[in-house]
Amino acid sequence: MSDSPGTRRRGPVLEAAIFAAVWDELAEHGYAGLTIAGVAERAGTSKPVLYRRWPNRAHLVHAALASGHRAIVPPDTGSLRGDLLALMNAVVRVAGDVTPDVVWGLLTESAGESTFAATVRDELVDVLPEEMVATVVTRAEGRGELAARPRSARELTLPLDLIRSEFFARGTVDPGAIEEILDQITLPLLRQ
Structure with a gap:
């Protein structure tokens, strides 16, 4: 269904609808079943609108993934453990809809x-850029x-390397695993 001239969406509103459609299509059909036509229909736009911006589904899925990753902000809970736990949980939340099927399909x-x-590989590796952890560590040093x-x-x-390993080994990251990674490995290393 195309936007009619009176209801045409542009910019961030249209992009948000498209990315939401990508996530819905991935949840319903997986990466292999996601199509540009399906995303366009679900977003209430047309295939040419999508193809003008993204040449294929890999670029479209990558853009949807990147939009979620941009939403992660280093938290300030007042403690190193709280900040790292909130940051690691935010990464897991953002990655929650990204199944191994999506990662392998995209790669x-x-x-x-x-x-x-190379960009896709780097971004899958750098979901949690070291600068975010560095910000949390600098705050903890200041306190x-x-x-x-x-x-x-x-x-x-x-912390992200271990979360990523857990994700690829199990297809999910259990909250208990996050706390173990934090309490048994990350915090002792940072406190050395």
Whole structure:
């Protein structure tokens, strides 16, 4: 169903409807069953509108994923543990609709476009950029919870690396696993 001239949506309103349609289609049909036509129909727009912005479904799904990741903001709960727990839970929430089927489909379909494939791989690895953890760590240093010292990029990305490993091994990340990753590995490492 196309937008009629009197109800045409543009910009962020249309984009939000399209991305919501992508998520609904992924939930209902998985990556393999997602089609541009299905997204267009669900979003109440047309295929040409989608193709003008995204050349194929991999680009469209990538854009929908990226829109959710931009919503993660380093929290300030007043404690290092609280900040990291909130940040890790936010990542899991954003990734909650991203099944291994979506990740593998997106990686496979983007493989033919080397620059785009590299971007997709980097963004799947950098769902939680080290800068977000660095912000949380800097706040904790300012509150006296951590000794100020240089920390490697690997140390700062470890929480996400472990969450990602859990996701690919099990297809989901249990809240108990997040707390174990935080309490048994991440916090002891940061407090060294």
